[in-house]
Amino acid sequence: MSQQTTETVTRLLQRQILPIDKDTDVFALYVDLEEAKLDTSRHEVGGSKAAKDLNNAAIRQSTSTGRKLHPDQILSRTALRIPQGQQLSFGSYFNAFPASYWRRWTIVDKVRLTVTLKGRGASVTVYKSMAAGHSQRVDSGTVEGDSGTFEFDLTLIPFVDGGWYWYDVVAGDEDAVVESGEWTAQVPQDRAEHGSVDICITTMNRPDFCAKLLGQLGEDETLRPYLDTVFVMEQGSQPVTESEFFGEAEDLLGERLRVIVQGNLGGSGGYARGQLESVRKGTATYALMMDDDVVCEPEGVVRAVTFGDLAKRPTIVGGHMFSIYSRSRLHSFGEIVQPWRFWWQTRLDGYSDWDLAARNLRSSRWMHKRADVDFNGWFMCLIPRPVLEQIGLSLPLFIKWDDSEFGLRAKEAGFPTVTFPGAAVWHVPWTDKNDGVDWQSYFHQRNRFIAALLHSPYPRGGRMVRESLNHQIKHLASLQYSTAELRHLALEDILAGPQTLHSELPTKLSEINAFRKQFSDAQLHADREDFPPVRRKKPPKKGKSDIEIPSRIGTLVAAGLAPIRQLRPLRPLSREFPEAELPAMDAAWFNLVKYDSVVVSMNDGSSAALYKRDPELYRDLLKRTIEIHRRFSREWPRLAEQYRAALPEITSPEAWEKTFEPWLHESDTSSEPR
Incomplete structure (x- = not known):
């Protein structure tokens, strides 16, 4: 009797990377020269509000000594020189391996770490952390000659609630070079080939920002094989095509680039157009929503695609957002919609605006528990094509709540969202905006x-x-x-x-701005x-x-x-x-x-x-405010039924095609290689 065997192949999950531009502001996201000083467990703090407040204040305090990596130590995208006798850790945002996410959401159950070192006496030590944040030494190796390659087979079984893998390197009696570090896994043959991605960028009057982003996407050799089409939905009066940086981006992306000109339909109208074009075309595995005012880490796109390829079911894979002005500050590690208030927020046991240069990953206990989310912002969010085909496109909301509503809709349909560590962009922080009181x-x-x-x-x-x-x-x-x-x-x-949501999409903003001028x-x-x-x-x-x-x-x-x-x-x-x-x-x-x-x-x-x-306007508005909220309290069940019944139709490709009709037959800019 013959025994059936399943053929497997080796697939790269993640590789060691270093910053492309050698910007010292982001070094802490790639390598860590600091010690790990784990904060106090919340179970030790107890339930006293005063004790919690004191502990939260202490957790926010910096543990950094200010030690810096010198830019000359970065030899390439993957190679780093370590001076004689120095120790550093790759237990950082971009180089630690998020084991618990792979354990929970993918078919991978064990990985192999391969590290290549040069330098006599250099050593590598592998560590893991558990959900509670404490770390454990796993294995190690030392270079006996001039160089050495070390392989470590690592299980994902202990990471059901959280935890990471990482490695530290110590230079011996001479300078050491960490040439590479790769995390691989054996996967079934039908998962051997990587997926492809359509990147959908909505832009309005940020020509230089957008053109530079396109250049970033086009010049990265590792990302290039993953790109199917880069859609730019141009909705402004200052076209990206007129930027001085556009020509170079066009040369790099060639026929992969399509600039689609349409009216200002907001973020949801722009992203929905990209989603529609991606589904219509049907050649890409994923559509990735990305803002125009970001700086991208291209490796994050590759990692998001790889994670999506190996997920147990079609899964939305989101990236994190760092501040473009303070580039080591993380906006949020994972977001939920609090159901009673129905408001988006960082998960309850997490922190927002976290500076990883002040307190590193290994010192931040809360970052070791896996963060499960309800949605991911569309500043960087990878959506499998089957999800769009099954649940529809974005709601026609212009801006705000389109991404979070889509995540909730997908979740109800059985498609989870994972905010994936190691995939990120740098974005203008929302704290610098006044969007709670303006238009x-x-x-x-x-x-x-x-x-x-x-x-x-x-x-x-x-x-x-x-x-x-x-x-x-x-x-x-x-x-x-x-x-x-x-x-x-x-x-x-x-x-x-x-x-009226679709019909008002092109006109509502101008109506609002005209109305506001009287105040x-x-x-x-x-x-x-x-x-x-x-x-x-x-x-x-x-x-x-x-x-x-x-x-x-x-x-x-x-x-x-x-x-x-x-x-x-x-x-x-x-x-x-x-x-x-x-x-x-x-x-x-x-x-x-x-x-x-x-x-x-x-x-x-x-x-x-x-x-x-x-006072007179106050009285009038207060009276109308009380009346309309009483009406909402009475009519909520009817309204909920009405909106839920309309959801499949208003998010359908057919409904969006009608909205896009004035611009569907206009010729878009499809770039040809020069």
Whole structure:
């Protein structure tokens, strides 16, 4: 009787890499010269709020000594020189192996690490960590001659909840060179070939940024075989094709590049066009959503494709986002939608805005537990074609919540999302934007409610309606009348039903901007001299600062009194002169409610607006706010049923084709090799 055998082949999962541009700001993401100083376990901290707060503050403290890698030590994309007697670790963001993710989501159950060293007496030691963060020595090897290649067979069985593999290298009596490090696995023959990817980039008036990104994608030799088509959805008045950097990118990408010109349909309209073109073409395994204002690590795309190829089922593979201005700062390690509030956030046992140059991976206990997510932002997100074919394309939301809603929709259909360590881009941080109170507040409000109507597990959206009412009153008390009006308009449009989402996509932004112009808090001025000087009849009480952060009791008192204060008569001079100036960092509601008029600067530091209290407008908006939230509370079940019934149709390729009709027959820019 013959025994059936399964043929396997060796497949590269991950390789040791070093920064392409030798930028010292990112060295900590590739190699680590610091010691591991693990923070205190939360189980040791206990349940006391004071103890938790103290521990959270301690965890944020830097453990870095400031030791730096010299750029000359980087010999190539994969080779690194280590001076005599020095030790460094590859237990870093881009070079540690995220074992628990491979264990949980893929068919791989064991890996082989192969490290090649030069330098007499150099040694390599392999470590692993568990979900609780503590590390264990696994194996080691030492160069006996001039060079040596070391192989370590490593199981993934112990990584059910979390944990990483990595290796440290110590130079001996002479300088050592770590020539390469590769993580491979035996996989079935039908998984031997890598998939291909269509990269979908939506751009608007960022020609240089976008063209440089295209150049990055085109010049990376490792990534090139994985690329099928790079779609650029051009929606602005400053085309990427007119950038001085576009010609070089076009030469590098050749016939793989397609620039598609269409009207401004927002991020969701741009990405949906890329998704539609990718599905129509049908030649790529994946469509990867990517923002235009990012710096990419091309190896991350390769890793995302490899992970997707070996996943147990079609899986959305997302990358992480680092700040483009402080390049070792990680935005979030994994995001969820909190179901009761229905708000996106970092997972509950994680941290946002984490500086890996200040506290490394091996010292950050929380990063060793696997982070399971609900969605991944579309700044970098790989979607298998079968997922798009089964659940449809993006919702027509213009901006905000399109990526998170898609992740929730995919999850309900049985397609998980994995935010995969080692795949990342550098992006403009959202903390530098003011999108909670500017024109984007309309889309925040409308799209969050639509996503909740579609996916909230609670009969009336959990806390959604109550929290919206609270936020609306907060904006009113903060003199942000344009924001309150836009949020109110968003709720009215939701009540009108889902049938207008596609038709309003090209026009809603211009309507919003025209509507906002009547409110002083929406009229931005770059020059401070455009505002009158600060004057007030009475100085601050006892000379106290107006920007002190109140205690918890003080916050509750302020929240109770703020709505009532808005009904009081205006103070003298406040109609002619602002009573104060507030920088963006101090423009919290508990400060804004103190004034009848105040100049407030924007988060990006480029402009300011004059906020002016208006008791009559406040009364009118407050009345309408209470009425519409009562209506939402009553009609939530009906609305949820209506939107859920419409979901398959409004996300279908056919519905999107109608929206794209004005631009479908326009010739796009398909690059030919020069």
